[in-house]
Amino acid sequence: MNIKNNIIEAIGHTDLIKIPSLSELTGSHIYLKCEYQNPGGSIKDRAARQMVLEAIESGQLKPGMTIVEGTAGNTGIGLALVARALGFNMLVVMPKGQSLEKQRLIELYGAQLKLVDPCPFADPNHFYHTAKRLADQQADYWWADQFENTANAQAHYNTTGPEIWQQTDGRVSTVVSVSGTGGTIAGVTQYLKKQNNTIKTWLVDPDGSGLYHYLKTGQFKASGDSFTEGIGIMRAVANFKQAQVDCAINLPDQDLVALSRHLLHHDSILLGSSGALNVAGAIFAAAQGPKNQHIVTFACDLGERSFSKLYNPKFLQDRHISLPPDNIQNLFNRYKTMADLIVTNS
Numbered sequence: 001m002n003i004k005n006n007i008i009e010a011i012g013h014t015d016l017i018k019i020p021s022l023s024e025l026t027g028s029h030i031y032l033k034c035e036y037q038n039p040g041g042s043i044k045d046r047a048a049r050q051m052v053l054e055a056i057e058s059g060q061l062k063p064g065m066t067i068v069e070g071t072a073g074n075t076g077i078g079l080a081l082v083a084r085a086l087g088f089n090m091l092v093v094m095p096k097g098q099s100l101e102k103q104r105l106i107e108l109y110g111a112q113l114k115l116v117d118p119c120p121f122a123d124p125n126h127f128y129h130t131a132k133r134l135a136d137q138q139a140d141y142w143w144a145d146q147f148e149n150t151a152n153a154q155a156h157y158n159t160t161g162p163e164i165w166q167q168t169d170g171r172v173s174t175v176v177s178v179s180g181t182g183g184t185i186a187g188v189t190q191y192l193k194k195q196n197n198t199i200k201t202w203l204v205d206p207d208g209s210g211l212y213h214y215l216k217t218g219q220f221k222a223s224g225d226s227f228t229e230g231i232g233i234m235r236a237v238a239n240f241k242q243a244q245v246d247c248a249i250n251l252p253d254q255d256l257v258a259l260s261r262h263l264l265h266h267d268s269i270l271l272g273s274s275g276a277l278n279v280a281g282a283i284f285a286a287a288q289g290p291k292n293q294h295i296v297t298f299a300c301d302l303g304e305r306s307f308s309k310l311y312n313p314k315f316l317q318d319r320h321i322s323l324p325p326d327n328i329q330n331l332f333n334r335y336k337t338m339a340d341l342i343v344t345n346s
Contacts, residue, residue: 007085011038011045012159016167016296021266022279025332026286028293032269032279033164035300040074040081041105042301043160047183048078050155051144052086061142066091069144070131072180072230073102074301079144080109091141093131095119098229101305121234147181147237156187164188164296165195174289176202176281176297178274179211180230182240184298189244200289203248204281210234212250216343226253227309227319228273247285248343255280255331257321260303260310262328270303273310280331287335288342 004010014037022030035043055061066089069079076092083090090111094103095118106113114134116127123129128147135143146152164172175192177185189201205212207224209232214220220234233240256276263269263279271279278297285295309315316323 007039008049008082011040011049013163014038016164019263019267019269019279021262022283022286022328025328026283027291028286028289028295030279030282030286031168031294031296032275033160033296033298035298036272036302038078040078041305042074042078043184043298044074044301045078045081046155046159047146047152047181048075048082048144050158051146051149051151052079052082052088054151054154055142055144056086061088063087065089065140065142066138067144068131068135068141069093069146070127070129071146073098073106073305074230075144075146075181076111076113077102077105077109080106080111083111084109091131091134093127093134095127099305099308101307102229146183147233147239150238150242152181152183153186153190153239153242156184157191158187160184161188161191165192168294168296170195171294172196172199172296173293174200174202174282174285174295176204176278176285176295178204178206178228178231178277178281178300179233179240179243180274182233182237182243185245186239186242190242193244200246200285201244202281202285203243203245204277204284205248205250206231206277207250207252208232209250211240212248212343215245215248215345224252227315228253228256228277229309231274231277245345247288247345249281249284249338249341251277251280251284253319254321254324257310257316258324258326258331259283259328261323262326265326269299271299272301272303272306274301275299275303276310283328283332284335284338287332288339
């Protein structure tokens with residue numbers, strides 16, 4: 001009998017599916033790791049479980065304590081799920097303006113939700129600093145600290161990387177990922193490059209994030225902004241420092257909007273904004289590389305969590321983002337001409 005003893009044992013072992021239309025278009029095998037299959041609906045469940053279990057084992061987190069975290073949403077949901085399953089209280093600090101779908105899920109899991117005004121990281125009222133300050137003020141609070149807590153990356157080294165290796169029978173040649181805390185791209189690349197150091201890693205960065213510029217110049221600088229949530233970093237954090245990145249590209253919101261509609265109409269795949277950006281990055285890697293690559297990327301969460309933004313015509317109109325004709329061939333052709341915009345880590 002294959003029965004899980006509790007809900008957190010159901011985290012991981014997500015399916016890897018081939019995207020038919022894009023594999024045919026590009027001449028490479030493009031695969032999607034279905035992280036929305038985790039019980040909390042996102043890839044962040046993996047990090048949440050690992051951070052909490054390590055804190056319990058080390059004695060930092062004891063029965064009756066409250067877990068505190070600052071988050072754009074998915075880590076808060078994952079931690080709320082794990083906290084409830086293991087008998088802990090949960091306090092989530094979130095910047096205003098994130099999707100209502102994520103806020104409701106956090107509250108459904110019984111966590112306390114504190115919304116704060118969005119502001120630059122240097123501002124002491126930033127959600128990250130607010131969460132740390134609240135945790136420091138109470139002896140029975142434990143701050144998960146997903147950006148600097150490397151149990152985050154360890155979760156993906158222990159589980160996500162090995163799953164990809166096994167599911168592709170070791171054929172994976174390319175991994176494409178966005179980065180929020182850096183945990184996924186760090187843990188997965190560390191594991192896979194130990195199995196085969198020729199596997200190439202692509203970072204795909206949205207407007208408004210500084211990672212692309214950081215890898216290019218060594219300094220964090222961003223231009224424009226993006227409606228993606230929980231993606232992009234404007235500082236060097238412990239998890240991302242462990243990532244083994246070969247190439248990086250910056251792509252605009254317009255591309256992920258076009259791609260999200262194509263996948264929905266042609267493959268019946270409903271992606272969230274981070275997943276759509278990941279797949280755009282996978283097409284880019286295919287356009288810039290040889291045929292017959294085995295490219296793996298991530299559907300980070302449920303597409304319905306992006307309903308109020310990515311799939312909201314009024315929201316997109318207000319941001320001057322159009323819905324172009326469904327011709328993904330044009331996107332692929334454009335990506336073939338953009339080699340000068342690639343950052344390589346040599």
